[in-house]
Amino acid sequence: MSKHHTNEWLFTISSKRKLIDLNLKEVWRYRDLLMLFVKRDVVTVYKQTILGPLWYLIEPLFTSIIFTLIFNNVANISTGTVPPFLFNLASITIWNYFKVCFMSTSNTFSANAGIFGKVYFPRIIVPISVVISNLLKFGIQLFVFGCFYIYYYHQGAQISLNRYTFLFPLIIIIMGMLGLGLGMIISSLITKYRDLRVLISFGLQLLMYVSAVMYPVSFFKEKLPNYAWVVAYNPLTFVVESVRYMLLSTGTFNINMFIYTLSVTLVIFFTGIIIFNKTEKNFIDTV
Amino acid sequence: MSNIILKVENLSKQYRLGVIGTGTVKDDLKRWWYGVRGKQDPFKKIGEENDRTAKGTSNYVWALKDINFEVKQGEVLGIIGKNGAGKSTLLKILSKITSPTTGIIKSKGTVASLLEVGTGFHAELTGRENIYLNGAILGMTKKEIASKIDEIIEFSGCERYIDTPVKRYSSGMTVRLAFAVAAFLEPDILIIDEVLAVGDAEFQKKAIGKMQDISRGGGRTVLFVSHDMNAISILTQRVIVLKHGKVCYDGGTDLAIKEYLKGESNEVNYLFSGDIKKPTITHVFLDTSLPNNVHEYGKPISFIFKLKLPFKVNNLALSFQIIDEFQNPITHVWIIDSQNNIKREKGLYEFKCEINNPKLYMGEYSLRIYLSDSKTKDRFDYLESVCGFKIQMMKTERQDFKWNKGACKYLEDATWSVIKEA
Numbered sequence: 001m002s003k004h005h006t007n008e009w010l011f012t013i014s015s016k017r018k019l020i021d022l023n024l025k026e027v028w029r030y031r032d033l034l035m036l037f038v039k040r041d042v043v044t045v046y047k048q049t050i051l052g053p054l055w056y057l058i059e060p061l062f063t064s065i066i067f068t069l070i071f072n073n074v075a076n077i078s079t080g081t082v083p084p085f086l087f088n089l090a091s092i093t094i095w096n097y098f099k100v101c102f103m104s105t106s107n108t109f110s111a112n113a114g115i116f117g118k119v120y121f122p123r124i125i126v127p128i129s130v131v132i133s134n135l136l137k138f139g140i141q142l143f144v145f146g147c148f149y150i151y152y153y154h155q156g157a158q159i160s161l162n163r164y165t166f167l168f169p170l171i172i173i174i175m176g177m178l179g180l181g182l183g184m185i186i187s188s189l190i191t192k193y194r195d196l197r198v199l200i201s202f203g204l205q206l207l208m209y210v211s212a213v214m215y216p217v218s219f220f221k222e223k224l225p226n227y228a229w230v231v232a233y234n235p236l237t238f239v240v241e242s243v244r245y246m247l248l249s250t251g252t253f254n255i256n257m258f259i260y261t262l263s264v265t266l267v268i269f270f271t272g273i274i275i276f277n278k279t280e281k282n283f284i285d286t287v
Numbered sequence: 288m289s290n291i292i293l294k295v296e297n298l299s300k301q302y303r304l305g306v307i308g309t310g311t312v313k314d315d316l317k318r319w320w321y322g323v324r325g326k327q328d329p330f331k332k333i334g335e336e337n338d339r340t341a342k343g344t345s346n347y348v349w350a351l352k353d354i355n356f357e358v359k360q361g362e363v364l365g366i367i368g369k370n371g372a373g374k375s376t377l378l379k380i381l382s383k384i385t386s387p388t389t390g391i392i393k394s395k396g397t398v399a400s401l402l403e404v405g406t407g408f409h410a411e412l413t414g415r416e417n418i419y420l421n422g423a424i425l426g427m428t429k430k431e432i433a434s435k436i437d438e439i440i441e442f443s444g445c446e447r448y449i450d451t452p453v454k455r456y457s458s459g460m461t462v463r464l465a466f467a468v469a470a471f472l473e474p475d476i477l478i479i480d481e482v483l484a485v486g487d488a489e490f491q492k493k494a495i496g497k498m499q500d501i502s503r504g505g506g507r508t509v510l511f512v513s514h515d516m517n518a519i520s521i522l523t524q525r526v527i528v529l530k531h532g533k534v535c536y537d538g539g540t541d542l543a544i545k546e547y548l549k550g551e552s553n554e555v556n557y558l559f560s561g562d563i564k565k566p567t568i569t570h571v572f573l574d575t576s577l578p579n580n581v582h583e584y585g586k587p588i589s590f591i592f593k594l595k596l597p598f599k600v601n602n603l604a605l606s607f608q609i610i611d612e613f614q615n616p617i618t619h620v621w622i623i624d625s626q627n628n629i630k631r632e633k634g635l636y637e638f639k640c641e642i643n644n645p646k647l648y649m650g651e652y653s654l655r656i657y658l659s660d661s662k663t664k665d666r667f668d669y670l671e672s673v674c675g676f677k678i679q680m681m682k683t684e685r686q687d688f689k690w691n692k693g694a695c696k697y698l699e700d701a702t703w704s705v706i707k708e709a
Contacts (some may be wrong), residue, residue: 008395009393009394009398010394010395010397010608010649011393011394012391012392012393012394013380013381013383013386013387013391013394014387014391014392015386015387015388015389015390030423030426031422031429032428032429033424035429036419036420036423036429037420040409040412040420043412044409044411044412047411048411051498107645115407115424116384117379117384118384118400119382119384119400119407119425120382120383120400120422135391164300164524169693192315223619279384281386282385282386284379284384284385285302285303285385
């Protein structure tokens with residue numbers, strides 16, 4: 001205990017803080033907590049359910065079936081040579097990853113007010129753990145997608161991987177960062193302005209429609225050319241479209257758009273961190 | 288031992304009163320506008336002393352105002368104060384849960400706090416899993432927890448349930464498990480807030496023992512907040528008394544406790560003012576060892592009665608009972624004229640009753656007083672539940688057992704002898 005004989009202070013607490021105070025060293029020190037949170041999230045969600053982790057699969061499968069029936073069979077949206085079900089499953093798998101990341105992180109402060117009010121640990125551990133635990137769920141869903149992929153491939157469907165497929169992990173990271181960044185911004189604002197909680201639940205619905213989840217970007221451009229920019233400049237659209245391009249070789253992949261999306265993502269992500277850091281030191285007084 | 292491990296300088300914390308919502312945006316914008324122009328936050332200039340009872344004019348109050356103190360390595364510092372004095376705010380700032388409005392805290396060691404035990408317990412996880420999770424939340428690494436898990440489980444006394452989800456635990460078991468995790472933390476500075484008030488008597492004893500071990504051995508620095516003056520007097524040598532967000536005393540434990548009790552204003556006196564036609568008790572008060580009718584067990588105590596006799600009374604009898612908080616009379620003390628053979632003329636009298644070695648056990652008591660004529664049995668005056676007072680066991684520490692409230696009514700002076708028979 002008597003190792004602190006120097007005159008150096010280990011840390012100081014004051015009202016001022018650096019703008020970007022990531023404190024990665026501290027996050028690293030709490031890495032065990034991060035892993036335990038991930039474990040807790042994964043293990044406890046489906047405790048005392050009959051189907052357990054099967055729910056991870058049922059949700060995207062049924063949504064894809066409904067989408068296929070409504071958008072492709074009833075509304076006649078063409079997915080080109082790609083089987084509509086596979087098209088929808090790919091879109092929904094990646095969209096769901098964004099959705100859960102965003103939804104869970106946006107709730108960080110209000111959902112954890114109890115624990116945050118009693119003990120200190122780097123708050124950012126919580127949203128990061130959410131993104132990681134959802135990555136596991138995403139992996140399971142991707143595996144299911146793979147199974148259907150192989151099935152349709154053997155049925156002779158016109159699908160293939162291509163040279164951009166190797167960028168797939170990067171696209172997933174971008175999606176995670178977008179969800180995390182936006183979630184952190186919203187979670188910080190929610191501590192003061194509860195209105196946002198109402199806004200995000202239906203805002204996400206609207207966002208899905210302009211993110212080209214259930215139609216190819218080309219289809220939107222053809223039908224509503226005046227509003228195509230809404231879809232085109234939405235970074236989420238790019239991610240969804242790219243995923244389909246990388247896995248199914250349908251749609252487009254534009255390297256300029258990739259750079260654009262990456263920049264937007266980084267801006268959102270760091271804005272999120274700045275706001276989150278600013279909020280975490282005092283939120284307990286306002287929540 | 289003279290090096291300073293924690294230094295608090297001009298620490299203040301401001302809170303906004305009232306409903307947060309309407310008007311928040313306006314104040315936020317004003318604050319932002321001052322910030323942009325490089326001016327000081329306009330709301331830091333205003334604000335009032337945090338007195339809960341007085342109605343203020345400003346919407347902003349200082350929960351803490353200009354707090355300064357230093358803590359030395361290995362010191363056990365008590366922090367006491369009434370509800371709302373700023374204790375919890377101070378601890379929250381020290382443990383980085385919220386940040387100060389102004390001022391700075393410098394620390395040379397890691398800080399961990401037991402603000403409330405059981406934080407982050409997940410009902411669906413087993414006891415063992417929760418030990419890991421809770422330990423990690425409190426800042427331990429997986430390795431540290433793994434090396435202590437057997438001790439933790441043993442200390443909690445929940446071996447049998449350790450692989451059962453916590454939702455099946457009784458509330459007492461949950462608290463025991465949580466405290467056990469916290470007790471095995473090893474930060475340089477440990478902050479403890481009222482955690483001793485958990486579990487049953489047996490576990491409380493264990494907990495206070497553990498706290499003593501922590502504070503006495505290992506040179507750990509401990510900040511200890513409690514309303515339990517007994518625990519404070521056992522565990523600490525130095526105490527800070529907070530009052531309305533300011534340090535009103537910083538020094539030795541004994542004086543600090545006196546200072547703290549002085550601030551409590553209860554009805555400790557009985558005063559009668561009115562038309563007096565018969566013999567009447569006009570004033571009753573106690574001479575206790577501590578202010579405000581708080582008395583330390585075993586010390587001499589006096590009861591003072593002022594009587595007004597509007598006429599001569601030949602057979603005056605004054606007596607009082609000490610009544611415990613359950614309205615049971617514990618003892619009866621009296622003075623009867625016929626036995627003392629003093630004739631009372633008309634006038635004012637002071638009767639003082641001294642008890643040199645009272646045996647009353649810790650607890651809260653009050654007086655029931657009778658004034659009557661011992662021959663005719665006429666009752667002149669009768670007072671019920673006046674002069675509430677409190678007996679505390681302080682510094683009368685038993686080595687192995689904590690004093691438990693309600694353990695008995697009084698303590699007997701006893702002599703023991705032990706003879707070896709075989």
